[in-house]
Amino acid sequence: MPEFQQIAILGVGLIGGSIGLAAQKRHVAEKVVGIGRSEERLARAQRQGCITEGTTDWQAGIRGADLIVVCSPVEAIVPLVEQMVPFCQPGTIITDAGSTKQRIVDTLHSSETIRGRKDVYFVGSHPMAGSDKSGSDFAVADLFENRVTIVTPVAETERTAQASVRKFWESLGSQVLEMSPGQHDAGVALTSHLPHVIASLLAASTPESLLELTSTGWADTTRVAGGDVELWRQILSTNRGHVLQSLANFEKLLTAFRASLEAGQDEHWITLLKQGKHHRDIVGS
Incomplete structure (x- = not known):
């Protein structure tokens, strides 16, 4: 039954x-x-x-x-x-x-x-x-x-x-x-909402004149940017605090990456790339 x-x-x-x-x-x-x-x-x-x-x-x-x-x-x-x-x-x-x-x-x-x-x-x-x-x-x-x-x-x-x-x-x-609902919202701000924002901003930052140069890497990274904008307005608005915190954490990491690249501290930014690869490998396809 x-x-x-x-x-x-x-x-x-x-x-x-x-x-x-x-x-x-x-x-x-x-x-x-x-x-x-x-x-x-x-x-x-x-x-x-x-x-x-x-x-x-x-x-x-x-x-x-x-x-x-x-x-x-x-x-x-x-x-x-x-x-x-x-x-x-x-x-x-x-x-x-x-x-x-x-x-x-x-x-x-x-x-x-x-x-x-x-x-x-x-x-x-x-x-x-x-x-x-x-x-x-x-x-x-x-x-x-x-x-x-x-x-x-x-x-x-x-x-x-x-x-x-x-x-x-x-x-x-x-x-x-x-x-709990609070744990959920804090978690998905990092694993779902932040990736959507980053993908959308990456797509937005690419000049239309260069879109013909994009390939699978750009397409894979920006895929979720194709989602419904009104739907995402509601999601980001109703989880504003957690999304802002996730952006702040990402900004710190991005700043550290840029500083080490500018200073020629290759070991540091390579470590960040390795960490990213490690986490991606855990998730798999």
Whole structure:
């Protein structure tokens, strides 16, 4: 028997579409309902097999859902969850795929709307998988395989719901880590948000007149700069403090590299290159 009879996915793009494909491939859900604003995009997602049915009526879409996964941009997650909670059936679990967690989790757990429903449970999560592409056209069933998903429980989190969300992501192929929302935001500022900023600035600093000279190194290093700018505006804005700290740490390292290169202290900057290679080799392809 599937773990869930019905999953509702709000936002059937790359992440939401891949969740739907994986949930069906791995028999995690009997029924996968996609909820969105465009009937045309939902119909395409259904033809692609991402969902079993789609609707622009979110109240109809969440009706009967055991699990709701909110895959919207981070600034929309809190209002969407608050809007849905009064209409959820008892026992419904809600999770999200937002790239920042502290503001989302803190706001929802202090929300009177959420606190008023003792039988509906929110558990924050963030699958560390994705692409610079967007939309269900690029969804794949194996997107989460051997990728980390972070679940961010707090003291108020209902433990059975937490265990169900953990099992859900594991069922899609993820390796699940659990940490506080603050630990999550500090960590991904270094491992995800800073790399995006650096890739974007590197791409921006390259004159258009020299783009014909770029090759695989430039393309590999700047790939994530092709991501949706509005999506990244929301991510960086909601994790501003941690991103600023990660930039400060990077600036110190960059300054040390430049100083040693200027001074002819080759051993020092070569050591930095070796450290970078070592860390990259650990991660692998």
